[in-house]
Each structure stands twice: as C-alpha cells, then as structure tokens.
Amino acid sequence: MADETEVRFGILGCAQISIKFCKAISKAPNTKLIAIGSRSLEKATAFASEQGLSDAVRVYGSYEAVLEDDKVDAVYIPLPTALHVTWAVKAAEKGKHVLLEKPVAMNVAELDQILEACEVNGVQFMDGSMWLHHPRTAKMKEALSDEQRFGQLKWIHSCMTYNPGPEFFKNSIRMKPELDGLGALGDIGWYSIQAILWSVNYQLPKSVLAFPNATLNENNVIISCGSSLHWEDGKSATFHCSFLTYVTFDVTILGTKGSLRLHDLTLPFEESFGYGTFSESSEVDYGKIEQGMWCPKPNEHVVETEFSQDVWMVKEFADLVGKVKRLEMKPEKKWSIVSRKTQLVLDAVKESIQRGYESVEIVMK
Amino acid sequence: MADETEVRFGILGCAQISIKFCKAISKAPNTKLIAIGSRSLEKATAFASEQGLSDAVRVYGSYEAVLEDDKVDAVYIPLPTALHVTWAVKAAEKGKHVLLEKPVAMNVAELDQILEACEVNGVQFMDGSMWLHHPRTAKMKEALSDEQRFGQLKWIHSCMTYNPGPEFFKNSIRMKPELDGLGALGDIGWYSIQAILWSVNYQLPKSVLAFPNATLNENNVIISCGSSLHWEDGKSATFHCSFLTYVTFDVTILGTKGSLRLHDLTLPFEESFGYGTFSESSEVDYGKIEQGMWCPKPNEHVVETEFSQDVWMVKEFADLVGKVKRLEMKPEKKWSIVSRKTQLVLDAVKESIQRGYESVEIVMK
Numbered sequence: 001m002a003d004e005t006e007v008r009f010g011i012l013g014c015a016q017i018s019i020k021f022c023k024a025i026s027k028a029p030n031t032k033l034i035a036i037g038s039r040s041l042e043k044a045t046a047f048a049s050e051q052g053l054s055d056a057v058r059v060y061g062s063y064e065a066v067l068e069d070d071k072v073d074a075v076y077i078p079l080p081t082a083l084h085v086t087w088a089v090k091a092a093e094k095g096k097h098v099l100l101e102k103p104v105a106m107n108v109a110e111l112d113q114i115l116e117a118c119e120v121n122g123v124q125f126m127d128g129s130m131w132l133h134h135p136r137t138a139k140m141k142e143a144l145s146d147e148q149r150f151g152q153l154k155w156i157h158s159c160m161t162y163n164p165g166p167e168f169f170k171n172s173i174r175m176k177p178e179l180d181g182l183g184a185l186g187d188i189g190w191y192s193i194q195a196i197l198w199s200v201n202y203q204l205p206k207s208v209l210a211f212p213n214a215t216l217n218e219n220n221v222i223i224s225c226g227s228s229l230h231w232e233d234g235k236s237a238t239f240h241c242s243f244l245t246y247v248t249f250d251v252t253i254l255g256t257k258g259s260l261r262l263h264d265l266t267l268p269f270e271e272s273f274g275y276g277t278f279s280e281s282s283e284v285d286y287g288k289i290e291q292g293m294w295c296p297k298p299n300e301h302v303v304e305t306e307f308s309q310d311v312w313m314v315k316e317f318a319d320l321v322g323k324v325k326r327l328e329m330k331p332e333k334k335w336s337i338v339s340r341k342t343q344l345v346l347d348a349v350k351e352s353i354q355r356g357y358e359s360v361e362i363v364m365k
Numbered sequence: 366m367a368d369e370t371e372v373r374f375g376i377l378g379c380a381q382i383s384i385k386f387c388k389a390i391s392k393a394p395n396t397k398l399i400a401i402g403s404r405s406l407e408k409a410t411a412f413a414s415e416q417g418l419s420d421a422v423r424v425y426g427s428y429e430a431v432l433e434d435d436k437v438d439a440v441y442i443p444l445p446t447a448l449h450v451t452w453a454v455k456a457a458e459k460g461k462h463v464l465l466e467k468p469v470a471m472n473v474a475e476l477d478q479i480l481e482a483c484e485v486n487g488v489q490f491m492d493g494s495m496w497l498h499h500p501r502t503a504k505m506k507e508a509l510s511d512e513q514r515f516g517q518l519k520w521i522h523s524c525m526t527y528n529p530g531p532e533f534f535k536n537s538i539r540m541k542p543e544l545d546g547l548g549a550l551g552d553i554g555w556y557s558i559q560a561i562l563w564s565v566n567y568q569l570p571k572s573v574l575a576f577p578n579a580t581l582n583e584n585n586v587i588i589s590c591g592s593s594l595h596w597e598d599g600k601s602a603t604f605h606c607s608f609l610t611y612v613t614f615d616v617t618i619l620g621t622k623g624s625l626r627l628h629d630l631t632l633p634f635e636e637s638f639g640y641g642t643f644s645e646s647s648e649v650d651y652g653k654i655e656q657g658m659w660c661p662k663p664n665e666h667v668v669e670t671e672f673s674q675d676v677w678m679v680k681e682f683a684d685l686v687g688k689v690k691r692l693e694m695k696p697e698k699k700w701s702i703v704s705r706k707t708q709l710v711l712d713a714v715k716e717s718i719q720r721g722y723e724s725v726e727i728v729m730k
Contacts, residue, residue, distance in 0.1 A: 154589075154610045157524060162649075162659070163516075163621055209577055211593045212724065213601045224519075226593075226603070228576045236578045238591070238603055245519045245619035247649050247660050254610035256528055261628070269662040284527075284612050294527070295612055297634040359577065 007318035007325070010035035010072035010096070012063045012087055014047040017078045017101065017128075022051050024310040030318040033057055037066035063087055067094040074321050077101060078128070080179035081186055085110040092117035097124040097321045097331075099314075100339075103186035108343045108365075115336050124324055126317045126335040127342075129194055131266050133316050134309035136276035137198075139301065143260055144199065144253060149282045151257030156199050156237035158192035160266070162247040169243075175221055183222035185346060189241035191266050193349070194342045195251045196229060196237045202341055205229040205237070209359045210352035215244065227349045258282030261298065271308045277301060372683035372690070375400035375437035375461070377428045377452055379412040382443045382466065382493075387416050389675035395683045398422055402431035428452055432459040439686050442466060443493070445544035446551055450475040457482035462489040462686045462696075464679075465704075468551035473708045473730075480701050489689055491682045491700040492707075494559055496631050498681050499674035501641035502563075504666065508625055509564065509618060514647045516622030521561045521602035525553035525631070527612040534608075540586050548587035550711060554606035556631050558714070559707045560616045561594060561602045567706055570594040570602070574724045575717035580609065592714045623647030626663065636673045642666060 009025055009032065011018050018036075025033045034057060038044035041061030048059050060066050066075060067090055074097035077087055081103050088098050098118055104127045105111040118125040131137060144150050164172065173179040174187055182189075197204075207230050214225035224242035249265040260280045263269075268276040279298035307315065323329040348360040374390050374397065376383050383401075390398045399422060403409035406426030413424050425431050431440060432455055439462035442452055449470050453463050463483055469492045470476035483490040496502060509515050529537065538544040539552055547554075562569070572595050579590035589607035614630040625645045628634075633641040644663035672680065688694040713725040 151528075151611070155524075155526075155605060155607065157522065157605065159520075159522060159617060159619075161520075161619060211601065211603070212574055213593070213595050213599070215599065226601075228578070228591075230578050234578070234580065236576065236591075238576070238605065240520060240522065240603065242520065242619075245621055246516070246624045246647060248617070248619060248624055249660055250617065252524060252613070252615065254524075254526060254607075254613060256610055259611045259613055263626070263663070264660045267660045269660055282611060295614055295629045295632045295634055298628070 006032045007321045008034045008073045010066040013079045014038045015078040024314045027311045028314040080173045088114040089117040092121045101128040124331040127339040130309040130313045133312035135305045136303040150255040155254040157252045158239040159250040160188035161242040161245045177219045184241045184243045185222045192239035193345045208348045212357040214353045371397045372686045373399045373438045375431040379403045380443040389679045392676045393679040445538045453479040454482040457486045466493040489696040492704040495674040495678045498677035501668040515620040520619040522617045523557035523604040524615040526607040526610045542584045549606045549608045550587045557604035558710045573713045577722040579718045
C-alpha cells in the first residue's frame with residue numbers, strides 16, 4: 001500500500017499498553033507507526049530498541065516533538081488519565097487525529113475540552129476500548145436485536161475485576177490521584193458502564209446509585225466499587241469493579257425471551273487463535289419443572305476474526321481518519337458520543353460514592 | 366430393604382412439585398411414599414392415578430387425615446407459603462418429621478413457630494432446597510475452601526430469573542398475597558440468598574440494601590427485585606431475582622486468587638445424565654497485558670452423581686429421620702439454622718423495599 005493511503009501514527013508515551021498498540025499498528029493494513037515520544041529520549045530509544053521498531057520510526061525525547069512532526073497524521077495517547085486533557089487538546093490543535101486510551105478524562109468537563117478541540121480542528125476522536133471493534137460485538141448486537149429470540153431487554157449485570165497484587169497498590173499510576181485518580185472505576189468500571197450502555201443502544205440511565213461498600217485507598221482512589229443504574233422504562237443494570245479479586249470480564253444481558261453472556265469481554269479468552277465466543281439461550285419450556293428440564297445449556301457462538309480486536313480498532317480509526325484526510329469528510333461523531341456517555345455515567349457513579357451513596361440523576365448536558 | 370428401616374412419607378397437597386417429589390421418593394433407597402392428601406379426595410385420587418402410585422399408597426381427602434395416619438413418619442409440605450406455619454406446626458405436633466418447601470414461611474416469626482414446634486416434638490426439619498444436596502455443591506465448597514487457589518472470598522453475585530408468562534401473572538398462587546406473598550423474592554430470590562450465605566459459611570451480613578427498582582404487582586407481590594448485602598469484614602454480594610426475564614440460575618463467587626461460576630444452580634443443565642458442572646479459574650499472570658493473555662478460560666469441572674439432587678435431598682432427610690426414629694438421636698439442627706438465616710436475610714430485603722430502599726441491619730435474634 002502506498003504511503004499516502006496509510007495513516008501515519010505517533011505514540012505519546014512508552015506505557016506497557018504501547019507495546020500492544022505497536023503490534024496492532026503493524027498488523028492493521030492501513031496504518032504505519034512513524035514516531036514515538038517519551039519524556040526522555042533515553043526511554044524512547046530503549047522502547048524502540050526493545051520492541052524492534054524499524055529505523056524509520058522517529059524517536060523523540062518529548063511529546064511535543066511528536067506533535068510537531070508534520071508527517072504524523074494521528075496520535076495514540078496512553079498517558080495517565082490526568083494528563084489526557086492537556087495532551088489530547090494539544091494534539092488536536094496541531095491537527096492530529098486522536099486515539100485516546102480509556103478512561104478518557106478525569107471527568108466530563110475535561111472530556112468536553114478534548115472533544116471541542118477535536119471538533120474545532122476537524123480531527124477524528126476515538127477512545128481505546130478495543131472490545132467494541134471485535135466482530136463478536138456486532139454479532140452479539142444482532143442477537144440482542146432479534147426480538148423474536150431475545151425479547152425486550154430488562155436487565156444487565158457486569159463484573160470487571162482483577163487482582164494486580166501488592167506492588168500495584170504501592171506503585172501503579174492507577175493508585176495515584178494526581179495521575180489516574182479514577183482507579184478501578186476508570187480502569188475497568190469503564191468497560192462495565194460502556195458494555196451496559198452498548199447493550200441499551202447508548203440510552204442513558206435516569207439515575208445511578210453506588211453500592212454502599214466502595215473501597216478507597218488513603219488518597220481516595222477507588223479500589224473497588226459498584227452501582228445500580230436505572231432507566232425510566234424499568235430497565236436496570238448493576239456492575240461491580242474491583243482490584244481486589246481474581247480476573248473477571250463478565251457481562252450478562254437478560255431479555256424477556258433470551259439471555260446473552262460472556263466472560264471475557266475486554267480480552268477474549270483465545271483471541272490469538274482468531275475467534276471470540278459468547279453464549280446465548282432462548283426458548284425454554286417452563287411447563288416441565290417435574291422433569292428438571294428448565295434451564296437449557298446455552299448455545300455457544302464462535303465468531304471467527306481475521307484480526308484481534310486491537311487491530312480492528314486501529315483499522316477502524318484509520319479508516320475514519322482516511323476519510324477525513326483524503327475525502328475531506330467530517331470526522332465521525334459516533335465515538336465521541338459513546339465516550340462522553342460512558343464518562344457521564346462514570347462521573348455520576350463517582351459522585352454517588354462521594355455523596356455518601358445518594359442517588360444521582362443523569363442529565364445530558 | 367425392610368419396611369422398618371425406610372422412612373414412610375406422606376405428602377400434603379398435589380402441587381406440581383409433588384410430581385417431582387414422588388419420583389424422588391421412589392428413587393431414594395431409604396424412603397417410601399405411603400400417603401397423599403389433598404383438600405378433596407377427588408383431587409388426591411386423580412393425582413395418585415395420574416402419577417401411577419401404588420395401590421398401597423393411602424389417598425386422603427384432607428391434610429389432617431395424612432397427619433392422623435400413624436404409619437406416616439414424615440411429611441413433605443409443598444403448600445402455598447402462607448399455609449406453611451399452620452400445617453408444619455400441626456405436622457410437628459403430630460410427631461411427623463417436616464420436609465418443607467421453600468420459601469419456608471412468610472417471615473422469620475412464622476418460621477420460628479415452626480422450628481419451635483419441631484424442637485418441642487423432637488422431629489427433624491429441613492427445607493426443600495435441593496441444590497444444597499447435589500454432590501456438586503460439596504465439590505464447589507472444597508474449591509472455595511482451598512485458600513491456595515481461591516484466596517479469600519470477597520464478592521458474590523447471583524441472578525435467578527425466569528419468565529413464566531402472562532397466565533402465571535393472572536393465576537399463579539405466587540402472585541396472590543394471601544398465598545405466596547413473597548413472589549419472586551421467595552420463589553427464586555430465596556436461592557440467591559441461600560447461595561450467598563452458603564458461600565460465606567452462613568455468616569450473616571451486617572446489612573442489606575435493596576436496589577431502588579423493585580417491581581411489585583397491584584397486590585404488592587414482588588415480581589422483580591434485588592439487593593446488595595454487606596459484611597463487616599468488607600465482603601459484599603448482590604443478587605437479582607425476577608419473573609420478567611428468561612431463565613438464569615447464576616452464581617459467581619470471587620476470591621482474591623480465583624473465581625467460581627455456575628449458571629444452573631437450582632436445576633443442573635443435564636441432571637438427568639447424572640452430573641453437574643461448575644467452572645473455576647485461578648493462577649493468572651497479570652504481567653502479560655501486551656500479549657492479550659490475561660483472562661484464562663475457566664476450568665470446567667464435572668461432578669458425577671448417582672442420583673439427581675432431589676433424590677439426594679430426600680435421602681439425606683430420611684437418613685436424619687432414621688437416626689431420630691431408630692437410634693433415638695436428636696434431630697440435626699443444621700438445616701433449621703440454614704433456613705432461618707436465609708429467611709432472616711429475605712425478610713431484611715423485603716423490609717428494605719417496604720421502607721423505600723433504606724439500609725436494613727440484620728440482627729440475629
């Protein structure tokens with residue numbers, strides 16, 4: 001593919017997730033990594049060498065230098081959450097398209113600054129939630145939308161947890177309020193909220209009420225929390241996110257006639273083998289209690305995929321950037337809206353915790 | 366097996382669940398059905414004929430008549446919940462051992478009358494929660510108790526639902542406050558609460574707080590509700606029960622080092638084939654995010670069983686009755702305690718709903 005049809009990426013920061021992202025860029029058919037920047041040239045050089053990046057990749061000792069590079073079309077920003085507003089806004093102002101790691105901002109006010117900068121400068125925005133781009137996700141949406149089989153959606157539960165161990169609690173940026181102050185709520189609760197909103201086609205709940213048991217560290221960073229979410233039409237959802245237990249990436253979605261479950265939302269169990277699975281069930285005969293046949297084993301659906309979900313995300317982002325860059329189309333708004341609604345609900349859950357577990361109404365501003 | 370070593374059962378009522386129970390008695394090695402009573406002789410005769418019961422089974426036109434039958438050692442009571450206190454107390458007073466369907470009573474005060482009558486009259490009490498007797502349940506407890514693999518228990522979620530359809534909402538006894546006024550909370554929330562308590566070795570939570578979205582019918586019977594439960598040591602649990610969605614019998618239990626899940630708690634997917642399964646996972650390497658290998662596929666455990674869980678329940682109950690009857694041992698208290706704690710938490714959830722979703726402290730009276 002000729003250079004002009006490729007989207008040329010720069011990366012701000014050598015976070016662990018950047019390793020995964022470099023690989024995704026190299027696999028996506030329409031992108032190319034051309035620059036990497038870190039706060040020190042030494043760190044950036046070491047990263048480039050460890051990851052075996054091509055000599056053609058420019059290595060910079062500052063984030064600014066990446067933004068100054070005219071060849072860079074788009075930047076991937078995996079910096080700590082508290083730095084997002086600064087660097088995403090600067091990137092947009094330099095005309096760079098923005099692929100921003102989640103959680104996208106400390107709150108919706110910060111996100112609005114980012115989105116406004118993207119809008120004013122005509123650049124594409126997307127957050128780094130990979131699962132939304134896995135072909136499995138579209139297949140699941142088909143299943144949920146089949147009213148004959150699934151009926152009306154009534155209830156969702158999501159559980160996102162992992163136990164990163166004592167070293168993490170001492171040293172991780174996710175434990176430091178000045179860096180990633182949203183803790184488990186931002187890191188993995190983000191996915192629960194997003195999956196819940198995705199399930200209901202991004203209809204915002206009317207209110208949220210955090211469970212009265214959030215665990216916060218000495219700096220008020222959330223280590224474990226959960227919430228119920230309530231819609232005016234009677235739908236409801238609950239989620240639990242925590243850094244205190246073994247890994248779960250669970251979502252259960254219940255309709256009047258069917259159910260859909262998966263246990264590996266954010267990282268498919270066997271993505272490297274090119275597929276994702278989910279289970280779904282419907283059509284049960286409730287008349288047969290005496291025969292013990294009530295609870296049919298769910299159907300396991302296997303969705304094959306050419307790329308892993310991170311590659312799909314990069315490809316989709318690059319496709320959208322390509323349309324802006326070559327066809328002079330307007331940036332696609334969908335991803336800004338998805339991120340903003342997720343952040344609105346996340347903010348409300350945090351507010352509910354801070355207000356001593358009061359119910360918080362969600363108002364679309 | 367000679368007659369004297371068998372426990373001779375009478376059944377009060379020809380509910381649908383009685384069909385299942387008759388089969389369980391016929392399969393259990395230490396029991397025999399000898400009497401069935403209904404409010405009308407006609408109904409009881411029809412039931413005996415439809416179920417192909419032996420001519421030796423006495424058929425009575427009243428519940429009293431079963432209790433008056435000196436040959437009856439024990440009674441199974443599947444009557445509507447509101448009638449339990451009357452008939453379980455009468456049964457105990459007649460010296461009959463009591464196997465009582467769940468939910469055991471409308472509230473703990475009623476249950477205490479039943480348990481006192483059993484205690485005073487030296488008869489065995491057990492509620493009809495079959496899953497507790499499946500060999501799978503003991504295997505799951507082994508997995509949870511292995512601190513090397515599971516770590517410390519931190520969080521539990523259970524979801525119990527089914528959608529019995531419009532006919533049920535119009536006519537089921539579970540929709541009538543004078544009969545089964547606990548609705549979905551009693552019918553299936555009972556199992557969620559029991560599974561949660563079972564997970565924590567029956568340690569009562571300090572408080573419960575119902576989710577602010579219970580659905581009640583025009584007679585105040587609960588159609589859908591849920592709650593969070595909180596322990597002093599920081600453990601917590603949530604559950605959701607509903608008659609509005611497709612069937613789920615889910616429990617997820619999370620420890621610091623492992624997880625345990627099953628999706629068919631109350632009725633195993635394939636019980637008729639003689640096994641039950643659960644999935645469990647532990648030992649994950651959180652260092653490998655860039656390789657997408659975080660979320661290992663859980664191990665599926667298959668527990669083979671000679672009998673289905675209903676048969677195991679009847680057998681265990683009859684074993685205990687046999688000890689009282691032949692060895693003059695005292696009745697086993699464990700099952701009274703399990704039922705009572707379940708009812709205490711259930712009462713607290715109901716109270717939380719009635720008080721407009723206030724937190725309710727649980728006090729062991």
